[in-house]
Amino acid sequence: MRKPLIAGNWKMNTKLEEAERLVRDMLAELDSIGNVEKVLCPPFISLAAINKLIKGTSIELGAQNMYSEDKGAYTGEISPLMLIDLCDFVILGHSERRQYFAEIDEMINKKIGKALESGLKPILCVGESLEDNEAGRTEEKITSQVNAGLAGISPTSQLVIAYEPIWAIGTGKAATGKQANATISLIRSMLANTWNQETAKAVRILYGGSVTGSNIAEFIVEPDIDGALVGGASLKTDDFISIVRQTANLKAAR
Ligand code: 13P
Numbered sequence: 001m002r003k004p005l006i007a008g009n010w011k012m013n014t015k016l017e018e019a020e021r022l023v024r025d026m027l028a029e030l031d032s033i034g035n036v037e038k039v040l041c042p043p044f045i046s047l048a049a050i051n052k053l054i055k056g057t058s059i060e061l062g063a064q065n066m067y068s069e070d071k072g073a074y075t076g077e078i079s080p081l082m083l084i085d086l087c088d089f090v091i092l093g094h095s096e097r098r099q100y101f102a103e104i105d106e107m108i109n110k111k112i113g114k115a116l117e118s119g120l121k122p123i124l125c126v127g128e129s130l131e132d133n134e135a136g137r138t139e140e141k142i143t144s145q146v147n148a149g150l151a152g153i154s155p156t157s158q159l160v161i162a163y164e165p166i167w168a169i170g171t172g173k174a175a176t177g178k179q180a181n182a183t184i185s186l187i188r189s190m191l192a193n194t195w196n197q198e199t200a201k202a203v204r205i206l207y208g209g210s211v212t213g214s215n216i217a218e219f220i221v222e223p224d225i226d227g228a229l230v231g232g233a234s235l236k237t238d239d240f241i242s243i244v245r246q247t248a249n250l251k252a253a254r
Pocket of ligand 1: 009164169170171172208209211230231233
């Protein structure tokens with residue numbers, strides 16, 4: 001069935017030396033944990049150095065964004081061709097990119113297509129705002145983000161989706177396991193309807209938003225939640241290792 005996945009989104013944190021130190025500190029222990037895919041997503045400028053550090057281990061790398069063209073006059077952008085030798089995954093459509101950098105569904109959709117075409121596994125992020133959540137519009141928002149993000153994309157189990165309610169990101173106020181599972185089940189049934197049952201069963205869907213070593217178990221025991229996209233806690237060695245270890249143990253026990 002689906003292999004659990006824990007990805008650490010470091011966001012705009014760590015200088016090169018700090019990034020290397022963080023990886024060195026967690027490398028051996030993370031590497032020793034089996035039955036869960038472990039993905040680190042450091043800032044772009046650390047990818048090449050970390051790629052060298054993780055060679056020969058079971059740890060994988062992801063980028064936090066990319067542009068939807070291979071090359072050209074796009075000042076400041078990073079292309080899938082630059083990433084493919086360094087990473088396996090790429091986070092796309094994170095709510096911080098939607099909110100602060102005006103990324104809209106159409107752009108994210110283009111990036112998803114381009115990532116897949118380039119051999120990168122996209123982690124498509126979706127999530128509703130507090131206002132939408134309180135107004136009972138969660139289902140509507142998630143449906144529209146998933147539909148728009150995947151428009152015209154052929155069914156593929158290479159896709160990963162992360163459900164990250166915006167009100168839970170960096171707030172210390174995580175969703176409950178049951179809430180997250182309900183929305184993630186909805187996403188899975190959407191995939192079954194628009195793609196097919198087989199692919200819907202194979203796509204990993206993660207929860208993200210204030211995940212720590214203290215609450216990961218609540219999410220991991222839920223049947224439709226395949227792992228987590230971790231922000232703040234992925235910068236803390238002990239917390240991140242604990243999240244990965246609990247995920248491996250709890251999913252193996254099921
Ligand atoms: P936090 O875990 O810091 O809430 O961030 C979640 C997130 O946005 C991961 O992409």
